[in-house]
Amino acid sequence: MKKIQDHYFKEARKQGYVARSAFKLEEMDRKFRLLRRGQHVIDLGCAPGSWLQYAAKKVLPEGSLTGVDLKQVKIQFPESVRIFQSDISMLEESILASSRFDLVLSDMAPDTTGIPSVDSQRSYDLNSQALSFAQRHLKPGGTLVLKAFQGEPLNRLKSEIRLCFESLKLFKPKSSRSESVEIFVLGFGLLPQS
Ligand SMILES: C[S@@+](CC[C@H](N)C(=O)[O-])C[C@H]1O[C@@H](n2cnc3c(N)ncnc32)[C@H](O)[C@@H]1O
Numbered sequence: 029m030k031k032i033q034d035h036y037f038k039e040a041r042k043q044g045y046v047a048r049s050a051f052k053l054e055e056m057d058r059k060f061r062l063l064r065r066g067q068h069v070i071d072l073g074c075a076p077g078s079w080l081q082y083a084a085k086k087v088l089p090e091g092s093l094t095g096v097d098l099k100q101v102k103i104q105f106p107e108s109v110r111i112f113q114s115d116i117s118m119l120e121e122s123i124l125a126s127s128r129f130d131l132v133l134s135d136m137a138p139d140t141t142g143i144p145s146v147d148s149q150r151s152y153d154l155n156s157q158a159l160s161f162a163q164r165h166l167k168p169g170g171t172l173v174l175k176a177f178q179g180e181p182l183n184r185l186k187s188e189i190r191l192c193f194e195s196l197k198l199f200k201p202k203s204s205r206s207e208s209v210e211i212f213v214l215g216f217g218l219l220p221q222s
Contacts, residue, residue, distance in 0.1 A: 039051065050079060068131075069129060080111075132166050152185055166218045178210075
């Protein structure tokens with residue numbers, strides 16, 4: 029296990045990523061072709077910024093990139109990248125105006141307690157907010173990527189995603205630590221919202 033951590037950690041340093049998480053997004057992108065030049069993408073829970081670094085290489089300069097996190101993102105991005113330091117639940121809808129995104133990414137993770145039922149519920153609560161955000165800000169046909177914790181609330185989340193997306197996939201990247209309960213839930217093809 030240690031070996032895998034070391035590999036991704038070293039590789040992140042070598043490639044200039046601020047965190048090894050970049051490889052999770054890269055794996056999902058390779059498998060599902062998520063990111064393309066010219067897309068409009070928002071990354072919820074973006075600090076310290078490795079997903080933004082990866083996404084910037086794929087969608088800019090024709091596309092746009094926005095990040096939101098409770099914490100400050102300390103690394104530098106091109107001026108066109110908008111980063112808001114905010115709780116997603118407090119994010120002023122007005123600052124996004126009528127923005128519509130092709131892709132909503134969320135790697136948001138709650139503070140964990142070590143009690144699986146509490147942590148998976150906290151993860152579910154964050155994902156409910158991300159799903160509601162996606163329903164307001166994704167273009168019809170757009171894609172949502174959520175990091176979830178395995179456990180009972182994941183079934184509820186899957187049912188809710190199935191109601192508003194054409195299809196759903198689950199993915200556990202190789203770069204995700206095998207002992208981690210995290211799994212990614214992808215909703216493809218947002219259905220028109222009434
Ligand atoms: C695993 S990190 C994200 C790593 C990021 N994808 C990267 O590659 O650098 C999870 C982030 O979710 C953020 N987060 C948790 N709850 C949040 C909330 N309610 N609103 C905004 N960000 C939140 C945390 O502050 C933390 O930085």
